[in-house]
Amino acid sequence: MNHIERIAAGLEQQGLDAMLISSAPGEFYAVGFQGEGYAIITKSACRYSTDARYIEAAEAIEGAELICISPTKGHAEYAAETVAAWNIKRLGIEDEYMSVQEYSKLKGLMPEVEFVPASEYMAQLRAVKDEDELQCMRAAQDITDRSFTEILNYIKPGFSEKEIAARLTYLQMSMGASVNSFNPIVASGPNGSMPHAIPSDKLIQSGEFVTLDFGCMFGGYCSDMTRTVCVGKPTEEMELVYNTVLKAQLAGIELCRGGVRGCDVHNAAADVIAAAGYGEYFGHGYGHSLGIEIHENPRANAVNDKPIPTGAVLSAEPGIYIPGKFGVRIEDLIIYCENGYEDYTKSPKNLICL
Ligand code: GLY
Ligand code: MN
Numbered sequence: 001m002n003h004i005e006r007i008a009a010g011l012e013q014q015g016l017d018a019m020l021i022s023s024a025p026g027e028f029y030a031v032g033f034q035g036e037g038y039a040i041i042t043k044s045a046c047r048y049s050t051d052a053r054y055i056e057a058a059e060a061i062e063g064a065e066l067i068c069i070s071p072t073k074g075h076a077e078y079a080a081e082t083v084a085a086w087n088i089k090r091l092g093i094e095d096e097y098m099s100v101q102e103y104s105k106l107k108g109l110m111p112e113v114e115f116v117p118a119s120e121y122m123a124q125l126r127a128v129k130d131e132d133e134l135q136c137m138r139a140a141q142d143i144t145d146r147s148f149t150e151i152l153n154y155i156k157p158g159f160s161e162k163e164i165a166a167r168l169t170y171l172q173m174s175m176g177a178s179v180n181s182f183n184p185i186v187a188s189g190p191n192g193s194m195p196h197a198i199p200s201d202k203l204i205q206s207g208e209f210v211t212l213d214f215g216c217m218f219g220g221y222c223s224d225m226t227r228t229v230c231v232g233k234p235t236e237e238m239e240l241v242y243n244t245v246l247k248a249q250l251a252g253i254e255l256c257r258g259g260v261r262g263c264d265v266h267n268a269a270a271d272v273i274a275a276a277g278y279g280e281y282f283g284h285g286y287g288h289s290l291g292i293e294i295h296e297n298p299r300a301n302a303v304n305d306k307p308i309p310t311g312a313v314l315s316a317e318p319g320i321y322i323p324g325k326f327g328v329r330i331e332d333l334i335i336y337c338e339n340g341y342e343d344y345t346k347s348p349k350n351l352i353c354l
Pocket of ligand 1: 182315
């Protein structure tokens with residue numbers, strides 16, 4: 001079943017006559033194409049509008065009737081025309097992405113139509129990856145793993161965080177990635193206590209931890225990995241914190257399988273960190289889903305008491321961040337399977353001292 005068919009198959013259960021896909025990630029999910037377009041999907045038809053810049057490439061889309069918008073008649077006008085022609089009364093919209101301006105324009109053009117927030121429906125579909133999507137994510141993570149091996153040659157005193165981030169970008173793209181899945185995080189020494197530190201001109205120094213959090217896109221899908229390495233010799237406290245984070249990550253991963261509650265995975269890791277006396281230094285969730293976007297739902301965090309579906313791909317990334325000192329995070333890409341998990345991340349997790 002392709003994604004247009006998957007979206008169509010659930011419409012009735014959602015109480016929808018059609019789904020309007022208007023976001024870039026939604027569009028990529030639905031028609032496998034990024035052309036700044038709108039897709040309208042009913043139980044039996046799909047109409048996709050894009051503009052002259054993309055129309056030729058869009059001909060490769062299977063199962064959609066194409067419309068080329070013009071400067072005088074845009075996506076919204078064509079959408080209203082389609083909704084009237086197909087007698088659509090309840091239209092699902094991507095409320096998580098649609099701007100107020102876009103909503104107002106569409107509503108003005110079709111005041112009789114009921115707009116139903118349906119981002120959650122789309123998120124549920126996108127959460128369960130099919131084999132093609134998993135293949136892209138595996139390939140993306142493979143590039144990220146191989147880039148990690150290479151970047152170790154540059155983690156040494158005298159190199160700046162920014163330079164390492166630039167090299168990570170170069171490495172991933174030269175290995176076949178299309179782009180980074182997000183701007184690489186390279187945080188050394190005290191900067192490591194900021195989970196999302198921005199790479200700076202700071203030079204790496206001996207005796208410091210360096211946290212590398214990076215990923216790439218392959219075939220439209222993301223990878224995401226974090227490793228923390230030590231330049232020179234770690235202190236006893238650094239070793240203790242590193243081993244605690246690793247133990248916490250493994251405790252969470254151990255529980256990963258389709259049907260486990262997100263909060264149970266998070267809490268297994270948080271408990272390990274709290275037991276070691278570092279509870280106040282782990283302030284974010286254990287993991288997020290990813291796919292077309294780097295952060296998707298569902299999450300493995302303290303508040304998600306719902307089951308994670310089989311086929312979901314989530315990060316496993318606990319950390320300990322001690323302001324003014326250092327931080328440690330370790331992150332893998334985990335597939336939640338029917339009877340357990342698969343870890344797509346192959347880079348070693350023992351403390352690497354360079
Ligand atoms: N690896 C970046 C993030 O998960 O926020
Ligand atoms: Mn992540």
